[in-house]
Amino acid sequence: MSVEVQAATPLVDVRGLQVRFPAAGGLRTVVEGLDLRIEAGECVALVGESGSGKSVTARSLIHLAGPGAQVQAERFLIDGADARAFGEADWRRLRGTFAGLVMQDALVSLDPLRPIGAEVGEVLTQHRLLRGRTAVRRRVIDTLSQVGMPEPEQRLHQNAHELSGGLRQRALIAAAIAAGPRLIIADEPTTALDAALQQQVIGLLAERVRASGAGLLLISHDLSAVAGIADRVIVMRAGRVVESGPTREVLAWPREAYTRQLIAAVPSASSRGSRLASARFVRDETQAQARVRIEREPLPPRQPPTGEPVLRVQGIGKRYRRRGLRAQPAFVALSDVSFEVRAGEVLGLVGASGSGKTTCARIVLGLDEPDAGEVQLLGQPWSGWPETSRRALRPRLQYIPQDPLSSFDPRYRVRDVVAQNLPGLRGEARDARVRALLAQVGLATDLLDRLPRTLSGGQRQRLAIARALAAEPQLIVCDEPVSALDVSIQAQVIDLIGELQSRLGTALLFISHDINLVRHVADRVVVLDQGRVVERGPVDEVLAQPSHAYTRSLLAAVPAPLVG
Template identity: 30%
Template sequence: MTDTSLPPAAEIRGLTLGYRTRQGLVAVLHDISFSVGRGEVVALVGESGSGKSTLAHALLGLLSETAEISARRMLLDGVDVTDLDEAARRRLHGRKVAQIPQDPTMTLNPLQRIGRQTVEPLRIHGLLREPRALSARAVELLARVGIGQPEARVRQYPGALSGGMRQRVLIASALSSGPALLLADEPTTALDVTVQKRILDDLGALLRAEGLSVLLVTHDLAVAADRADRVIVLKDGRRVEQGPVAQVLRHPRAAYTRLLIDSAPQHGPVSATVPSSVQAGAAPILQVEAVVKDFAQGAGQLRAVDGISLSVHAGETVALVGESGSGKTTLGLLAELRARHGIGYLFVSHDLAVVRRIADRVLVMRAGQLVEAGPTHNVFDRPRQGHTRDLLAAIPGQGLSAAVSDPRHPLLPELEE
């Protein structure tokens, strides 16, 4: 919740930005104003090219040489950066705003100990120099982000840590210089939904517990609905809407926001309520029995697909879902060739929000095996397997559908604007 006894983490008024190109100055942001209060999570939502990352870079002080920026006011933690000289401005941005790397596969330097990398921002900004103090701070930071036995971990190299732990180290590093604002640009869109959810849940709990301020950059309104207190909608570099999440979802003022809400796959009918065009008794256009696919891996073999049987009928859309590495693509390639000859459709995805909208039947894979299969509404409403339930729980936007479909059910406590 917002703490009003401190200045806002960021307060931006009339930010206009363009890039110098051979064709002249290309305007990217037009007169943008917003603030991020203490302890507030604000989502910046907009389609590709709307200027989200440019705005994030402006806050980080990391714009390219070709950028031309002007603002009436640009306060970070109460300090106006607009009048500072270049060097002072860079220092302030670096200390007051930190980027949360949201990709756990992002590699830390494999040759440097965890402890040193955790406190790297402190060293860079010259906030702490004494080696003992630095290593004590590293231990403290790792404990803060939930890493057990931090005294031992600081001496280890990244290779000894799991992906999740590395992610926590990266968050600890972002927190090290005590930034007023944390910036998270495009959370984990390339990752599996379950991994994505775990990371965002952990991060969310930390943010709420410590009252940290965050600007969450995403093109996915569903992610914003689940994670943010307030939302700013950007279109073609203009702020078209802003307000508390629940209010924006229920009473969008801008037609563009309405469009984003309506086109979110999270709400709307389950596809199976739409009559399917499958003819009873027709022969399948694709039928595979007990498919096994092995890949050579080192000296051994990796079984990517382990005895899968499935069929697709003309006019039917069957979705094959699972996490990455569950063998979907291997099978999908084979199926694509076959399905091209009929009008059946085998849809390979881990995006369950989309699957819910378009598939007649769903097959859930895990570790190369089918763990659950059935009509879409059965699988979504009454999943039998724990793995299916995990996948369903990880779909972003549960908050979005709740807010839009049931206005009596509050999404989040409404905040004063």
């Protein structure tokens, strides 16, 4: 998507980048021998697994690699200047003016105590780029308009938590581009957003490159997003570049086995019933023109759902009063939502951000009460009862969250996290059961005394699954369980959930914004739009031939498969 520009000097020209951090016994190398060149009007993507060095590489370009980082390079030119000679003042002048940074989690990146207007205008005031509050306010409103923020004058006074996920991400992009930087660094800017919002965010970044000739460095584990915007792609693994080149060539005909594995692990319509992590990238030379196809191993066969519903949701509704706007009608989060989950069944709950998925999950889990309707668990009343009355049924319903680390007691070690759901066991019997559960989810027993914060993202998600299984539940609510994981770790976790579900017959309520993932795991699907059910039925029927315009719009936003 490069555009023609007059500037001959590359924005970034780095050769032999090495980044090391202090570690026990010496220095730990996290990036080794990396070359990176970004021209004006060009998008370069860094892809790879978590821990491959993508974010450290990007942050090194603006001297934010992290505490204690030692950054060296044979050549390190930023806008033609040798950055190896930069002092702290030089880096401060560069950040925000020459280079803007868009982070992954807008809610964490934006100051919760400051309104959006102050966040976006900070770079203008700190660098004294404009004089007077009126000029700054005008630029902030104009920048918010550029990123498609509705009613920008009103958004100036709102805090981050008052905006939807998509609007927060727009505010973050506005803050990054307010000073008109020539280089934009976007670090996982679409993670955890639904397909429509991903399209919008990627479109905003692409438009910035087209309109201003800025360079874009995109860090992402979403290969579909990369395919839609990047001119060149660099594939990293364990701090080294394993493959690079024009995006179309690398993603269509990858040379390296690691790149092929990343592409093949993406769920699609053809991956249903198979192990994602087992995928192999195969060239079929028997055809007149060689084709690429993916081969996968099947998951264990599953028993068809039977018996009475494990969960019955009947006509639930939920309203929230708008803070400080008593004259305005209440916000309707859910209205007359009904569905059932049978034993052994996987029910997918899909919809865009703000459709009511999370509110529905909280009501099912008994964390919120519906204003209308009721929820039954195992044929017993669940909603509208005090927790003391639900306590006997509580172990039968478990939860796998999107961010497991925030759900763990920070004082607990791995053994304690799992043992939370083993109240009836003590001593050696409890330890033996914890070890068996860790083995069941593919975690080594030498992790027993580790704190969860020292584990990788995939290990934490496996630990959350082990904790849920410890209670021997009949229903598990999976709320975006892999949206923050890179594609290869996502494949491993989804395979694990599929294998355990096949073996144990546990019912799953699987909530996700990823249509292809729901197509891969679910038997039936319920589509939510603005708090209402607009479509439901077998997943193959609904997603292959949707009858509602909203479902069709969700499917239209899903990127085309990388491999046919």
